[in-house]
C-alpha cells in the first residue's frame with residue numbers, strides 16, 4: 001500500500017498529464033512536472049521509479065504511458081461507485097464537476113433531505129431523498145460517500161452511511177467524524193489551500 | 207520560510223485545535239493530533255518543536271497556546287484581503303463558508319460577469335461586476351484572488367487579476383495558469399481527495 005502523500009502526488013501528476021494530452025504533448029521531463037506541483041524533480045523521479053519508470057528518457061517520460069501506469073496503481077480495476085450527500089451549493093458544484101471526470105470513479109447517486117430536490121438530475125445522475133439512502137447504497141453497490149451537508153447534519157449522515165455499508169467517506173463539513181476502523185475517512189478544507197496562498201504572499205512581500 | 211507541506215499541516219492542526227476549543231478541551235497529545243491527520247506522532251512533535259514547543263507536556267500540549275503560536279507563524283499581522291471571482295455553485299459555497307472563518311483572512315469582494323449577480327450579498331460581502339475588478343482590487347487592497355469561474359474564462363480572469371496587482375491566486379479550475387514569478391499560484395482539485403479515498407477503500411477490501 002502506498003503512503004497517502006504518494007497517492008496525492010500520483011493523482012496530481014495524472015491531472016497534469018491529462019491536460020498535456022489535450023495539448024498534444026507526448027513527453028515530459030521530471031523538472032517540468034515538479035515545477036507545476038511546487039516540488040523537487042528528485043521527488044518526481046523517485047515516484048516514477050516506484051511506478052517502474054527507472055531509466056532516464058532522453059526526450060522525457062512518455063505522457064500516455066505514465067497515465068496508464070498511474071491508473072493501474074491507483075484505480076480499482078472494476079471501478080467504484082460514489083454518492084454525494086447534500087445537494088446544496090457545494091454538492092451541486094461537485095456533482096457537475098465529478099460526473100464523467102474519471103472512468104473508474106462513477107458518481108451514481110445524489111441525496112438530499114429536501115423533498116423538492118427529489119428527482120433532480122445533475123450530469124445525468126439522479127437525486128434521491130435521504131430516507132432512501134440505505135436501499136440505494138446497497139442496490140447500486142456504492143462504496144464511497146461524499147458529505148456536503150450542513151455542519152448540524154454531519155454526524156447523523158455519517159452514521160447512516162456507515163450503517164448502509166459504505167467503506168470510504170470524504171467529509172467536507174468541518175465536524176470531526178468518528179468512523180469504525182474498516183471505514184477510511186478523509187477530510188478536506190479549502191481554508192488550508194487559502195492559508196497556504198496567504199502565507200507565501202506574506203513571505204514574498206517581505 | 208516554511209515548506210508548503212509544513213504550512214498545510216500547521217493549517218490542519220489549527221483547524222482541529224479550533225474544534226477542540228469548541229468542545230472545551232484544554233490539552234492534546236501529539237499522537238491524538240497525528241491520528242486525526244493520518245500522520246505520525248513524530249511528525250507532529252517535530253512540527254511543534256519548530257514552533258518552539260520543545261519540552262514534553264505531561265498533560266499534553268496546551269490547545270489555546272498552540273493556536274496562538276500557529277497564528278503568529280502563518281498569519282500576516284495586519285491580515286490580508288481576499289476576493290472570490292465567479293459566483294456560481296462553487297464560488298457561492300466558498301463565499302458563505304470562508305466569510306468570517308479566519309480573522310486574518312478577510313473576504314472583502316465577490317465578482318461575477320452576470321449582470322444579475324451585481325449587488326448580491328453573501329455573508330455580508332458584496333458582489334461586483336467583473337468589469338470593476340481592477341478598481342475594487344486597488345481600492346480594497348486585495349492581495350489574493352480565488353478563481354471559481356468556468357474553464358473557458360480561467361486564463362482571462364487570471365490575467366485580469368495579475369494586471370490589477372494581485373499577489374496570490376487559488377485556482378479551482380483545472381486549466382493550468384501561467385503567472386509571473388512574483389505571484390504565488392496554488393491549485394486544488396477535489397478529485398485528489400476522492401482518489402485518495404478510493405485508493406484506500408480498494409486496499410481495505412483486499
Ligand SMILES: NC(=O)c1ccc[n+]([C@@H]2O[C@H](COP(=O)([O-])OP(=O)(O)OC[C@H]3O[C@@H](n4cnc5c(N)ncnc54)[C@H](O)[C@@H]3O)[C@@H](O)[C@H]2O)c1
Pocket residue numbers: 085086087088089090091111112113114130148149150151153156157171172173174188189190191298299300302303
Ligand atoms: N471544507 C470546505 O472547504 C468547505 C467549503 C465550502 C463549504 N463547506 C461545507 O460544506 C457543507 C455544504 O455547504 P453548502 O454551501 O453547499 O451548504 P448548503 O446549505 O447550500 O447545502 C446543504 C444541502 O444539504 C442538504 N441537507 C441538509 N441536511 C441533510 C441531511 N440530513 N441529509 C441530506 N441532505 C441534507 C440541504 O437540503 C442542502 O441542499 C457545509 O457544511 C459547509 O460548511 C466546506
Ligand SMILES: NC(=O)c1ccc[n+]([C@@H]2O[C@H](COP(=O)([O-])OP(=O)(O)OC[C@H]3O[C@@H](n4cnc5c(N)ncnc54)[C@H](O)[C@@H]3O)[C@@H](O)[C@H]2O)c1
Pocket residue numbers: 092093094096097291292293294295296297317318319320336354355356357359362363377378379380394395396397
Ligand atoms: N477543483 C475542483 O475540485 C472543482 C470542483 C468543482 C468545480 N470546479 C470548477 O470550478 C469552476 C466553477 O464551478 P461551478 O459549478 O461553480 O460553475 P458555475 O457555472 O455554477 O459558476 C461559474 C460562475 O462564473 C461566472 N463567470 C463566468 N465567466 C466569468 C468571468 N469571465 N468573470 C467572472 N465570472 C465569470 C458565471 O457567471 C457563474 O456565476 C468550474 O471551472 C469547475 O470546473 C472545480
